[in-house]
Amino acid sequence: MSEPARGRAAGKVILLGEHAVVYGRPALAAGLARGVVAEVRRGAGPALVSERPELGADERPARAVAEAAALLGLDPTTIVVTVRSALPAGAGLGSSAALVVAVLRALAAAAGRRLALADELTLGRRLETIFHGHPSGVDPAAAALGPVCFRFVSGEPPAVTRLTLAAPLPLVLGFGDRPRSTAAAVGGLRARWAAEPARHERLFDEIAAIVEAGVQAAEAGDLAALGRAFDANQAVLAALGVSSAETEALIAAARRAGALGAKLTGGGGGGAVVVVAPEPARVAAALARAGARTLAVTVGPRGEEVAA
Numbered sequence: 001m002s003e004p005a006r007g008r009a010a011g012k013v014i015l016l017g018e019h020a021v022v023y024g025r026p027a028l029a030a031g032l033a034r035g036v037v038a039e040v041r042r043g044a045g046p047a048l049v050s051e052r053p054e055l056g057a058d059e060r061p062a063r064a065v066a067e068a069a070a071l072l073g074l075d076p077t078t079i080v081v082t083v084r085s086a087l088p089a090g091a092g093l094g095s096s097a098a099l100v101v102a103v104l105r106a107l108a109a110a111a112g113r114r115l116a117l118a119d120e121l122t123l124g125r126r127l128e129t130i131f132h133g134h135p136s137g138v139d140p141a142a143a144a145l146g147p148v149c150f151r152f153v154s155g156e157p158p159a160v161t162r163l164t165l166a167a168p169l170p171l172v173l174g175f176g177d178r179p180r181s182t183a184a185a186v187g188g189l190r191a192r193w194a195a196e197p198a199r200h201e202r203l204f205d206e207i208a209a210i211v212e213a214g215v216q217a218a219e220a221g222d223l224a225a226l227g228r229a230f231d232a233n234q235a236v237l238a239a240l241g242v243s244s245a246e247t248e249a250l251i252a253a254a255r256r257a258g259a260l261g262a263k264l265t266g267g268g269g270g271g272a273v274v275v276v277a278p279e280p281a282r283v284a285a286a287l288a289r290a291g292a293r294t295l296a297v298t299v300g301p302r303g304e305e306v307a308a
Contacts, residue, residue, distance in 0.1 A: 004040065004041050005106050005107070005109035005110035006037065006039050006105075007037070007038045007040075007101070007102045007103065007105025007106030007107070008037045008038075008102055009036050009098040009099075009100075009101035009102040009105065009143035010032055010033070010035040010098060010143050010145070010147060011031070011032040011034055011035045011036075011086070011087040011093040011094045011098050011142070011143070012029055012030065012031055012032060012098075012138070012143065013032060013093065013274055013297070014027055014028070014029045014092070014138065014265050014266060014274075015027075015028045015029060015030060015149075015214065015218070015226075015230075015265070015274060016028040016207075016211045016214040016215075016229055016230070016233050016263075017029075017152075017207055017208070017210075017211040017233070018138075018237070018264075018266060019185075019186070019189055019204075019240060019268070020203075020204040020207035020208060020211075021136040021138055021152065021153075021154060022134060022135070022136045022154070022186060023200075023204050024153070024154060024155075024204075025204050025205070025207055026151055026152065026208055026211045026212065027136070027151070027211060028150075028151055028152075028211055029138050029149070029150060030147070030148065030149040030150070030169075030297075030299045031142040031147045031148055032093065032094075032147060033297075034086040035085075035086060035102070035143070036084070036086070036087060036098040036101075036102040036143075037083070037102060038081050038082070038083050038099070038102035038106040039081065039082045039083075039106060040079060040080070040107055040109070041080050043078070044078075044080070045069075045078060045079040045080050046062055046065045046076040046077065046081075047062060047065070047079070047080045047081070048061045048062045048065050048080075048081050048082075049080065050082070050083040050084070051084065052083075061083070061099060064100050064103065065079060065081050065103055066079075067127060067130070069107055072104070072107050072108060072111050072113070074110065074111055079107070081106065081107075083099060083102070083103075088293075090182075091176075091272045092175065092264075092266020092267060092272035093175075093266070093272065094139040094266075096131040096132065096139070097124060097128050097135075097139030097140045097142070097143045100127040100128055100140065100143075101120055101124045101140055101143035102143070103127075104123055104127070117144055118157050120140065120144040121137060121140055121144060121157060121158060121160075122156075122157065124137075124139075124141075124144060125140050128140055131183065133183045133186060133187060134186055134187075136154045137154050138154070138158075145160070145162070147299075148162050148163075149162070149163045149218065150162050150163060151211075163215065163218060164219065164301070165218055165219060165221060165299065165300070165301050166220050166221035167221030167223075167301065168221075168298045168300050168301060169218060169221075169226070169276070169298065169299040170223075170276070170277050170278060170280050171274055171275060171277060171280075171297050171298070171299065172274075172275045172277040172283045172295070172296050172297075173265070173272055173273070173274055173295045174250050174254070174272065174287035174290075174292035174294050175272035175292060175293055175295075176246065176293070183267075185242055185267035189240060189241065189242060192240075203236050203239055203240055206236050207233060207237075210229050210233045211233075214226055214233070217229060224260055226260070226261065227259070227260025227261025228260075228261060229261065230260075230262055230274070230275075231261045231263070233263050234251065234262065234263035234264065237263065242268035243264055244268065247273060249290060250262075250273045250290055251264075251273055253287055253289070254273065254277070254287060257277075257279075257282050257283045257285070257286035257287075258279050258282055258283065259275045259276060260276040260277070260278060261275070261276045262274070262275040273292070277296075281296075
């Protein structure tokens with residue numbers, strides 16, 4: 001093993017289609033410039049070292065390191081991984097997927113290998129089950145692709161289409177300090193789907209149509225139409241039972257501040273919202289007054305995140 005071996009992966013924001021994407025419908029997502037860096041060295045392992053206390057207190061990251069090492073033919077007992085993350089956990093920004101893809105890349109580098117994108121998507125989704133139970137695979141796709149905007153449909157392999165945008169998409173993310181469990185949100189919806197499959201399948205089909213309209217709006221640079229897609233998607237997500245009073249309060253604050261559309265992003269339950277915001281500073285200030293931390297991002301014409 002050449003030391004140190006490093007890997008990096010991106011965070012993500014789902015613009016449209018979360019939850020329904022687990023059931024085979026499309027999603028619109030974008031990678032973020034911020035993400036996770038993993039560094040591998042020899043030592044008594046498997047072990048994960050991080051400045052983030054929540055990672056040290058959670059057994060799942062070390063388990064992911066062990067499984068990733070085994071998948072790549074490395075001895076987990078000789079692996080120590082140091083992680084630096086710019087992504088808050090439990091905020092809907094794909095922190096666990098970014099962690100596993102960064103670790104996969106670092107371990108592959110340590111083994112003198114470079115994984116193909118298809119392998120990163122397959123292995124990333126497999127490892128993400130440690131954190132989320134039934135992931136769609138959209139988070140590892142964003143982690144692997146980096147800061148681009150893309151349409152995603154789950155499958156083996158997933159269908160990933162990178163988008164070229166006619167104009168930048170100005171977005172504001174808002175998220176609270178209390179982490180939420182994506183696994184709990186996904187599991188709760190799965191139980192409700194099992195109890196009423198026909199109703200939920202109709203709602204997932206509604207989301208699929210909204211996603212396709214949103215893809216067209218994003219490609220055309222039509223912010224007003226994209227905002228309407230956000231609002232329509234949020235209404236269906238609320239009907240699915242994955243929104244919350246906290247989420248709705250943040251969305252209302254964003255709309256009062258001039259947002260063209262706003263919705264939850266990620267698992268729901270109050271973790272994070274994403275807003276189409278022609279005036280990002282105004283919307284960010286309103287979300288901050290409502291108790292959220294904020295992050296402004298602009299997805300650029302070729303899909304890449306650019307300076308906000």
